[in-house]
Amino acid sequence: MGCDRNCGLITGAVIGAVLAVFGGILMPVGDLLIEKTIKREVVLEEGTIAFKNWVKTGTTVYRQFWIFDVQNPEEVAKNSSKIKVKQRGPYTYRVRYLAKENITQDPKDSTVSFVQPNGAIFEPSLSVGTENDNFTVLNLAVAAAPHIYTNSFVQGVLNSLIKKSKSSMFQTRSLKELLWGYKDPFLSLVPYPISTTVGVFYPYNNTVDGVYKVFNGKDNISKVAIIDTYKGKRNLSYWESYCDMINGTDAASFPPFVEKSRTLRFFSSDICRSIYAVFESEVNLKGIPVYRFVLPANAFASPLQNPDNHCFCTEKVISNNCTSYGVLDIGKCKEGKPVYISLPHFLHASPDVSEPIEGLNPNEDEHRTYLDVEPVSHYLTDLINILLMKLSRRIKLISSYSDTGTIGDEKAEMFRNQVTGKIKLLGLVEMVLLGVGVVMFVAFMISYCACRSKNGK
Known part of the structure; x- marks a missing residue:
């Protein structure tokens, strides 16, 4: 017993x-x-x-626009008064809904090349108005002309054509015209071989971004989705030194096993440069634990604050000999047009940049850029506020936009079941x-x- x-x-x-x-x-x-x-x-x-x-x-990825409606155009034009603006929006478009094209695998160097077709579909239910809403904004053609043609005789000719076309520094246009293009009466009179269609994103629909060539990860998983070349080059030919390099992915995904200490680097053709994000916090997104990475203020700092940014300083007026910060001259990659970018409401910009404008309210929570990344599998579950502003020297802002791609409930449930759920279950069984x-x-x-x-x- x-x-x-x-x-x-x-x-x-x-x-x-x-x-x-x-x-x-x-x-x-x-x-x-x-x-x-x-x-x-x-x-x-x-x-x-x-x-x-x-x-x-x-x-589903949306591009949302907020337009800065100028409230006192006559005062500004006549007396150079402080510009008063009122933000209106969002106006929402669905983008990135088209599949990549011309996908070609190259087994020799473990890369895959493709182009990304561009398309935008207006989403009324996610917008405050229609595409026909009108706004008073800077006249892009009139503002750009003296910066593109600096010869005094040519400028005199252009001024006479501006008067003849009855154009002025400001104009009233619909949202659809401003974003996707309109025939400009002033440019229609210009005898030079120049496009007469103007728009912040013209041309966009029925165009492609690329060709991109990225690593497929077959030989080295830590390089998956990282860009090897863009349009056949590893550099942009816009900037000096390392600022001209194409670094990281296209921000749609990153290599797996993301650590908090990693700096996420990505390239955006919209802003004509590579940029980076650093870890901020852990976030629960619809039951999925993710790491939130944010674009730091240091990425937009002046060379005095961040010496690494010295090669982004090319324009001596807007930057006050590189002492101002928060604005980037990207005219060289926009066919020489006077285009500058910043975060919305000049977030992270020096006070002198926004001083001539009344009606701005930079807010860290609303206007920063962040990416939520599932750290194990590398999937980007939330992409918020890849933002851009169109600027000129005199009238410094027209619009801002953000790309927002938030994982849907159905996809979140599938991800929880197929990835995070199984990982948690295995961990529970082990314990x-x-x-x-x-x-x-x-x-x-x-x-x-x-x-x-x-x-x-």
Whole structure:
């Protein structure tokens, strides 16, 4: 009887030890299995989960616009008064809904090339008005002319054509005209070979961005989605030194196993440069734990504040010999047109930049740029506020826009089930096996020792 009891206790202890050991072994083995699966599925080649989502994004991406309506155009034109603006928006368009085209794998260097078609569909339900809403804004053609043609004789000719076309420094146009283009009466009179269509994003629809060539990750998973070349080049030919380099991904995704210490680098053709984001916090997005990375103010600082930005300073008037900050001259990549960018409401810009404008209210929560990244699988679950403003020297702002791609409820549920849910379940199984095993082993061993001690007496 005593032997049976002792044997049972020893058997229970052995089972507990086996469970504990199995749970302990499952931890590194499970992590290896997860890592191996992710490495297989994030490669950008036919048949993987990543490739399917990469070709055509499963997340709806919106581009939202806020227009700064000038309230006192006559005062500004006549007396150079302070510009009073009123922000109106958002006006929302669905973008990035078209699949990548001309996808070509190159096994020699483990890359895949493609172009991204551009298209925009107006979304009335997510907008405060219609595309026909009118705004008083800077006349882009009139403002740009003296900066493109600096010869005094040519400027005299242009001034006469401006008067003849009855154009002025300000104009009233519909949202659709401002964004996607309109025939300008002044440019229609210019005898030079120049496009007569003007628009902040003209041309956009039915155009493509690229050709991009990115690493597919087959040879090195840490390079997946990182851009090798853009339009056949590794540099942009816009900036001096390292500022001209094309770094990182296109911000739609990043290599897997993102760590908080990593700096996320990405290139945007809209802003004609590569830029970066740093870790800020952990966020729960619809049940998915993600890392939030933000664009730091240092990325927009003057060379006096951040010496690394010295090669972005090219324009000596807007930057006051590189002492002002928060505004970037991208005219060189816009065919020489006077175009500048900043964050909305001149967030992170020096006070002198916004001084001539009344009606701005920079706010960190509303106007910053951030990216939410699922750290294990590399998927970008939320892309907010890749923002841009169109500027001129005299009238310094027209509009701002943001790209917003937030994971939908259905996609979030699928992601939780297929990725985070399974990872959590495996972790739970590991902890249960380890915990139950240890408890069983300790309990049965204590009982066994107690029985032996009692029988010994």
